[in-house]
Amino acid sequence: MKAEPVAIGIFGGTFDPVHYGHLRAAVEAREKLGLEDMRLLPAGTPPHRTGTFASAENRLAMLKLALSENCGLQVDDREVRRAGSSYMVDTLAEFRREYPGSPLLLMIGQDAANALDRWHDWQALFGLAHLVIMRRPESVSIYSSELEEQIQSRLTGQVADLKTATAGLVLPLEVTQLAISSTDIRNRINQHKSPQFLLPDSIISFIREQRLYADE
Ligand code: ATP
Ligand code: MG
Numbered sequence: 001m002k003a004e005p006v007a008i009g010i011f012g013g014t015f016d017p018v019h020y021g022h023l024r025a026a027v028e029a030r031e032k033l034g035l036e037d038m039r040l041l042p043a044g045t046p047p048h049r050t051g052t053f054a055s056a057e058n059r060l061a062m063l064k065l066a067l068s069e070n071c072g073l074q075v076d077d078r079e080v081r082r083a084g085s086s087y088m089v090d091t092l093a094e095f096r097r098e099y100p101g102s103p104l105l106l107m108i109g110q111d112a113a114n115a116l117d118r119w120h121d122w123q124a125l126f127g128l129a130h131l132v133i134m135r136r137p138e139s140v141s142i143y144s145s146e147l148e149e150q151i152q153s154r155l156t157g158q159v160a161d162l163k164t165a166t167a168g169l170v171l172p173l174e175v176t177q178l179a180i181s182s183t184d185i186r187n188r189i190n191q192h193k194s195p196q197f198l199l200p201d202s203i204i205s206f207i208r209e210q211r212l213y214a215d216e
Helices: 020-033 056-066 088-098 110-114 122-128 145-154 159-163 182-190 201-210
Strands: 008-013 037-042 104-109 130-135 170-174
Touching: 008 020, 008 088, 020 037, 020 104, 020 130, 020 159, 020 170, 037 056, 056 201, 088 104, 088 122, 104 110, 110 130, 122 145, 145 170, 159 170
Parallel strands: 008 037, 008 104, 104 130, 130 170
Antiparallel strands: none
């Protein structure tokens, strides 16, 4: 008997640094979606940002520190290993080649969803994966009319629907709303204020040792 292809959750970000907002959302989304495989993918050279603050290696190292306990989440370092900029559409195409029969679930926060039509070749994303929009603090959905149309025509409220196809649906998902952002954490560190309890202590120690996010 052939094993059924397992659905894969793909949660991309710069994770500069990763924090409890990301981690809590990932854990809850994994549970709500019943996923055995949920991956956090640090971006290599992000295409729609001027740059990251910490290097890809350090952002990857911080993610590994965050997930060292048995939390059901994994790090996938493919974008960091790939040279040059990494577009999500290329990353998903690579996943699709690797896992032809698996539902792929692209996890994004509402703020990222609002700007989805600025991603490279964004319409192609729906042919490669489902989209799971995680509701985030103070987030409102503001879509361009083209994006709104795509999302509305693909919308489902049923988690089970995501296993009936390998790609193409959009599911909004409520997760506990933690008003934490990497920008705020970087600013606090830069101003010599404590970021404690916004992210794991192990990462705070790493940031201190590596002198990340301090004044240049
Ligand atoms: P920055 O402030 O540098 O933009 P960030 O905190 O927004 O950092 P990103 O790495 O940009 O983190 O976000 C990666 C993904 O995580 C995006 O899809 C984003 O919407 C989502 N995300 C960020 N913060 C939260 C949060 N507090 N709760 C849930 N999802 C979040
Ligand atoms: Mg962000």
